[in-house]
Amino acid sequence: MLPRRLQRLPRFAVTGESVIHEANTLSSRLLGLAWLRSIPSGHALLIPDCRSVHTFGMRFAIDVAFLDDRGRPLRIERGVQRRRVLVCRGAFAVLEAPAGEIDLYVASIG
Numbered sequence: 001m002l003p004r005r006l007q008r009l010p011r012f013a014v015t016g017e018s019v020i021h022e023a024n025t026l027s028s029r030l031l032g033l034a035w036l037r038s039i040p041s042g043h044a045l046l047i048p049d050c051r052s053v054h055t056f057g058m059r060f061a062i063d064v065a066f067l068d069d070r071g072r073p074l075r076i077e078r079g080v081q082r083r084r085v086l087v088c089r090g091a092f093a094v095l096e097a098p099a100g101e102i103d104l105y106v107a108s109i110g
Contacts, residue, residue, distance in 0.1 A: 023047045044097035058082040063102030066091035
């Protein structure tokens with residue numbers, strides 16, 4: 001089941017069943033995927049105008065892709081555990097997905 005926090009966000013389909021939700025409010029940007037038990041396979045969170053993320057409060061591992069202004073990956077971190085801070089100075093946006101799923105999104109948007 002999709003968490004209520006993600007249901008409220010704008011979304012767009014990537015391929016087939018894959019969906020990216022856009023964090024467009026202050027709370028959705030600050031919380032990201034923190035404190036959620038999990039998110040269903042095929043769902044990811046895009047945080048525009050972002051150069052760093054943290055995984056404090058995370059309950060599951062995620063993959064993180066830092067994207068340039070054209071959506072191309074600058075850096076990809078896989079299986080990021082909780083209590084980490086990741087920074088990429090040249091990034092325009094960050095894409096967070098369940099661990100093992102980032103390649104699906106990066107290939108389709110980049």
